[in-house]
Amino acid sequence: MTSKSSIDKFLSPPITPMKARAVKSFPIGKEWMYEPKWDGFRCLIFRDEENIFLQSRTGKSLTSAFPEIVAAFRALSAKRFVLDGELAMPTENGFSFDGLVNRLRIGSARLALEVRDSPAMYIAFDMLANSENLLGSPFRLRRKTLERFFENSVPRSSPLYLSASTEDLREVEKCGSGISDNNSTVLSPSAAMRRTGQGMIIRPLKSKIIAVPTVS
Secondary structure, three states, X not given: OOOOOOOOHHHOOOOOOOOOOOOOOOOOOOOEEEEEOOOOEEEEEEEEOOEEEEEEOOOOEOHHHOHHHHHHHHOOOOOEEEEEEEEEOEXXXXXXXXXXXHHOOOOHXXXXXXXXXXXXXXXXXXXXXXXXXXXXXXXXXXXHHHHHHHHXXXXXXXXXXXXXXXXXXXXXXOOOOXXXXXXXXXXXXXXXXXXXXXXXXXXXXXXXXXXXXXXX
16 A cells, blocks of 8 residues: 555545546647547556555556556656556557456466566656645646656656657647657657547646545
């Protein structure tokens, strides 16, 4: 279990992540950021020293089902943070949602083989805390903090990735991988949108997470 005292009691699991809503048209302007929508499991990562907890969108623990992700976060030099992102399972034909679901159904004996043969990855798109609570900070600042986190703490060999994002809508029309190059340089989300078929997430750069109700 993750400690409920060291970062901020408010940021102890479980908390309810912010949810997107569907719109018929999307806003255009300098106050918006565009990101790919990933075909995976929404997952919040809580780290407090050696305690690491993976929380699902509904507040359940995903920790035991993804030991390779736990190990990747434990290997980082950063010891206290909370991230928001997606667990994904890459295959030759794109991302496998069924592969993620299968992780929740198998026993420990089979799990080791699945981790070896079909390892998962984590794609981060928001940072809720590092050394301090960032929920009251605008998304522009949280995103910059997340980018520095990857630049300074995440090695190239890690299965942890920074999601693509852009403030320029024209960049969406250009080619790119949708995840970071060497976990640090953000590329265009257009290829990721085509690969996943999930569409786009649009975030107001000035938005703050004022309150996150606890999952019941």
